[in-house]
Amino acid sequence: MDAVMIATEIEERLVVEGDLNGHIGCNRENINKMRGGHSIGEMNEEGELITDFAMAFDMAINNTFFTNDDNVTYSSVRRQTQIDFLMCRRNHLTDMKNCKVIKGDRVSKQHRLVVLDLLLRRVGMGKKVVQPKIKWGRSEKQEIREFSGSIS
Template identity: 30%
Template sequence: MIQYEIDILALSEVRWTGMGEKRIDKEHTIIYSGIDATRDQGVALLLTNIPAQAITSWTPVSSRIITARFLGSHAKLSKVACYATTNEASTEDKQSFYNGLVGVFKDIPRHDVLCLLGDLNAKIGNGYTFCPEVLGKHGIGERNDNGELLIDFALLHDLVIGGSLFPHPDIHKYSWTSPDGRIRNQIDHCLINRKCPSSLQDVRAYTGADVGSDHNLMIATILLNLKKHTRKCPLPVKPLFASAKLKDNEMKTLFSVELSNKFETLVLPEDADCEKIWESMKSCYQEVAESTIEYRLKLNDE
């Protein structure tokens, strides 16, 4: 981070369980999320002092998704760091991951500069003519299933895939190399709102960075002045339900019964659109969760 002057570093496969905020040294703070994770997952954001002082809130969504919001001089910056399932994962696991992202994006204000980044295990290919709304002219390789899902998600949320926008040699586009060195792919990405593409100045891989991984360091340059956010207490974190309690069969049964009863009494107006239906269903889940499994008591409660 020091050598490449990185202010916000998104990390995948952190392998830490639980969640929390830690001051590593005088210059760096880490926020991490490994909720209900095995030690092959976990995500984090490692911050220098400037973004650490500008952060207004953060949410450990899951062992694959973490979000943070930063105060800017002219606009707020919402960062979503993630670690997607592999291309060989089941359809259910892939859908679960993207459903989680959809839920996250619903809570992000539309006027924020929004940046999604991380190991998305998605090969987008060179498909400018296929989907010019999302892709630039500088993607590489052949698209895989995860690439299709990422492009569909970007279309749905009005995002562009930054790595396809800038004309770099292929060596500066590949983000992953196989152990035998024969296969190289562009599977780590940075996406940003289509309404503010000028904020994204560059995206490229740095093969010289010694990161001890089969992934190359990917750096996205974003033009945005962050502003110090004064706080007198730890960073506010969106409260999370104690979902681990659902591993208990009795609690799982209770939750299912209460939820079923809640849906039976749910009445929707005839003219209800998708948004109203979604909000009603979301409210049912939240009310039942509050009355059964309740919230986690503290940040590092596992």
């Protein structure tokens, strides 16, 4: 994974997502530039690996930046927690408009669907070169005769 991250240009929009099986916790002391304040549970070893990865590649964990009614992405008989994450580069964080868990829709028996709304900007090809046109309808008949006489 590190090799892919290093090979990807910093300007390229990149989203990392998946069942990362780690708890990043909701401890307010650990909040920094890569994590918002809207997560649940206690941090574990796998969660530390997730946050280390995010810090190393200047990624933001999108799930934690948006307030939602329910951030639970995994539920079983014994526990409900947040282990499915979506991350993007911090320089593209302003393009991310919302990250939410869809209640009722399940990707598998225990995982809920996590959706990221992002703004896609259309990149133009530069200014279009426009050829000047003669607007014959606005010209006087005398001007047209003079012009056509000068051409022939």
